[in-house]
Amino acid sequence: MKNLGATANKVLAIAALTLIVHPAVHAEEIVKIGVSGPLTGGSAASGKDIENGVRLAIDEANAQHPMFGKEAVKFVIDSVDDQGDPRVGVQVAQKLVDDGVSMVVGPYNSGVCLPASQVLASAGVPLITPAATNPQITLRGLKTVFRIIPTDAQNAGIAGKYAVTVTKAKRIAVLDDRTAFGQGEAEEFVKAVKAAGGQIVDQEYTNDKAVDFRAQLTNIKSANADLVFFGGLDDQAGLVVKQMKQLGMRTQFLGGGAVADTVFTKVAGASAEGAMAWEYGRPLTELPHGAEFADKYKNKFGIANLTYSPFAYDATWLAIEAMKKAGSAKPAALVAGLDSTNYAGITGNIAFDAHGDLKNPSSTLYQVKNGDWQPVTTTSAH
Template sequence: MRAILLAGLALGMMACGQGQAADIKIGVAAPITGPNAAFGAQLKNGTTQAVEDINKAGGIKGQKLVLSSGDDASDPKQGVSVANKFASEGVKMVVGDFNSGVSIPASDVYQDAGIIQITPASTNVKFTERGMWNTFRTCGRDDQQGAVAGDYLAAKYKGKKIAFVHDKTPYGKGLADETLKALKAKGGKDVLYEGINPGEKDLSALVSKLKQANIDIVYYGGVFAEAGLLIRQMRDQGLKAPLMGGDGIADKEFAQIGGPGADGSLMTFAPDARKNPAAKDVVAAFKAKNIDPEAYTLYAYAAVQILKKAIEETGSTDGKKLADYLRQGKPTPTVIGDIAYDKKGDITRPDYVLYAWKKNAAGNVDYTGNELTK
């Protein structure tokens, strides 16, 4: 009997040891399928690479990260289902989601489950304005991004006819409204304000309206799929006005969908993280896998780095303790630069700049390297 008990105790200790070596569960929630799958791949690639690199270096205090992924398909209900799945799996922290309209309802589930959430891409102001303890982001906000776009429009298109189009989502409409607010604060105005539905393919009636109004520039709040279709159909109808958008068009597919007419489009986004000296080795690791860590890939990687630092500093994986630490405002070195948080969970260094999509030497329309100085 004593031998059996000792054997059982030894097995129990081994199981415990194994559990401790792999018991920090982290989730990545992103649109792996659906219209924003290109962005979903960025979030998943960034998170996966960060987990691999941390585990290869010995984990966090000897514990390995175990990654679970969930496909929200850019659908709020599916995002809530993913959140509930993570909660039932014992996930401690989540990187995601991409869409603001998904991140916001999912965050309620995460808060109830004691899970800290860092989104690499959801810029809607509401995400961090509700007084919740668990919401953070590695990106900026729509009011910051809108201020850059609105100021540019006011300066460069003074007295011109500016149209605003959005996709009716919390992100798209929110960004369009913040940009319009900034434009009006500088004395500018819109002559047309229209909404389209996500997934809408035929925008000919809208384009006809834009053409009839003799629009000089179109500001679009939304993501690359509809933005690409809009610019293509504008050119098809002979409307030469440029299109301006936000970070939602920061993917190569915008130019692929938009075609040659995407040349000259404007976009607000953060400085290219791939050029950050701190990202050199990580970018090389992605390139070795034939992955271009564009747009939000490194923002997702940075989110994992931030969580790692918080665990190391607190000695805990408790979501509330991690959140309390991050809200102290202490900077964490990441691949996108030092990140520190204010009390709301927003980064303290908003850094949106303006890009122009232009044809490069290879004949492709891209924004890489086309940052505008003013």
């Protein structure tokens, strides 16, 4: 028993000495960055692409051992699956608020972003969307909402003017999926066509779950349209082009944002050749650090990046830099920093106007050549 007591005393002495030699280390401040996107369903690839862009930025930031003043900080991702469903989007937005996130990157879908941003704004949590483009998202006076890509009014507006003044289309038809995104694109496209003196000969509608568009395309064919604009996502756009070919239509296909991606060309197959789409921003290959980003992304995730991960990456770094400058992860401090930001990102220079939209947005026309989307021209979205 005496030996046991002596041993115990030695252990206590060593423990005490350890505490003296190695004083307690303060825990890192954990800063949560939320991500909302469709991680399941038809748009899961884009949702995962956005999540990967955020994760890449967070990992890089943590590797730099960030500090808020003298306090160590660790950024963590809090990702939720909004399923591309507005009702689910509201629920997971509230979950992110309850989790105590400092900001949110996303959502991907305009129809989700519209109601989810209200939930976040009510809690004072800033949101930067890298993908949702309906103009109303930033026109409702919500001071916590920001967007780092062109709006539908800008991007689809360019498409409408282009259809009339460059392609010289005389009889233009429109087909959209009736979502906040697709319908918003179509409406802005129609406005621009009419403003440029063009003629809309037919407007058709579908829904975002449809796979058969032959009835609408038959009507467009009967209207003798020489160009059709589609407002919707890449997988449906691919089916539209494929079915146009099956119906013997020679009508030029023009899409808005979210069309020029690999999903479209896989779905459309050989029918994709010659299709055109106006996309947000400049080609990654033409940006100073675009190739570097693409390499980093592929090395980390083993796949090529899609359209929105560079924007998600920029949104995350933009928020991190604003927090570091403020020395705080509090949402109010972050909002103030974002209002005055001037950040050189992968996708270009980022500065916001009074609505939270980009001051200098741009859009690029792509066309499918030899089975791949190739950039044709880039123009200012103003």
